[in-house]
Amino acid sequence: TQLLEQSPQFLSIQEGENLTVYCNSSSVFSSLQWYRQEPGEGPVLLVTVVTGGEVKKLKRLTFQFGDARKDSSLHITAAQPGDTGLYLCAGVSQDRGSTLGRLYFGRGTQLTVWP
Amino acid sequence: EAGVAQSPRYKIIEKRQSVAFWCNPISGHATLYWYQQILGQGPKLLIQFQNNGVVDDSQLPKDRFSAERLKGVDSTLKIQPAKLEDSAVYLCASSPRFYRATNEKLFFGSGTQLSVL
Numbered sequence: 001t002q003l004l005e006q007s008p009q010f011l012s013i014q015e016g017e018n019l020t021v022y023c024n025s026s027s028v029f030s031s032l033q034w035y036r037q038e039p040g041e042g043p044v045l046l047v048t049v050v051t052g053g054e055v056k057k058l059k060r061l062t063f064q065f066g067d068a069r070k071d072s073s074l075h076i077t078a079a080q081p082g083d084t085g086l087y088l089c090a091g092v093s094q095d096r097g098s099t100l101g102r103l104y105f106g107r108g109t110q111l112t113v114w115p
Numbered sequence: 116e117a118g119v120a121q122s123p124r125y126k127i128i129e130k131r132q133s134v135a136f137w138c139n140p141i142s143g144h145a146t147l148y149w150y151q152q153i154l155g156q157g158p159k160l161l162i163q164f165q166n167n168g169v170v171d172d173s174q175l176p177k178d179r180f181s182a183e184r185l186k187g188v189d190s191t192l193k194i195q196p197a198k199l200e201d202s203a204v205y206l207c208a209s210s211p212r213f214y215r216a217t218n219e220k221l222f223f224g225s226g227t228q229l230s231v232l
Binding site: 004041090107 | 158160223224225
């Protein structure tokens with residue numbers, strides 16, 4: 001059972017277009033992270049959102065955490081070929097009464113931006 | 116600053132053989148993780164170490180997988196015997212914090228791609 005559902009699974013667009021990818025769950029998370037993974041490499045952290053409703057911007061990337069802390073979205077404005085990669089969301093689920101949590105990854109959205 | 120180092124980069128074995136992967140985390144990082152990433156899926160945590168102690172190995176198939184982190188620095192992950200479904204990329208990650216705080220940052224290595232034939 002996948003705790004985090006990402007959509008779409010694949011996205012192929014032209015340079016300059018805008019796009020949004022989604023990360024949804026029925027579970028509440030302490031925080032949510034977005035990573036980008038390129039072929040043959042490990043994931044690289046882009047952002048962490050902690051507060052429900054939080055919006056963070058990283059240049060042309062805008063990340064939003066849902067009010068109920070169950071979902072998140074990533075919006076890219078004017079996509080460039082360098083944005084190509086696998087975008088993974090990961091939710092931190094913390095056991096009650098413990099400082100130890102677990103990071104659950106979604107399956108990812110494979111983005112291809114054509115010049 | 117050197118990143119997380121993993122070796123080998125690629126490994127091809129036949130089923131029922133044994134294989135071992137090595138990871139050297141970023142210097143000073145207390146926490147080390149091993150993840151399994153099957154093609155088309157996100158990474159799945161296999162085991163988490165805090166220094167040289169195991170914090171979470173609930174998703175490690177202990178009948179065939181083992182891992183150790185002697186001296187709290189580098190780590191090895193072993194599979195014995197390997198099955199076809201073990202074909203995946205094995206990622207090592209490290210983080211500086213002692214516990215998984217809500218804004219903890221993981222640094223990943225490039226992974227070892229394992230093919231079991």
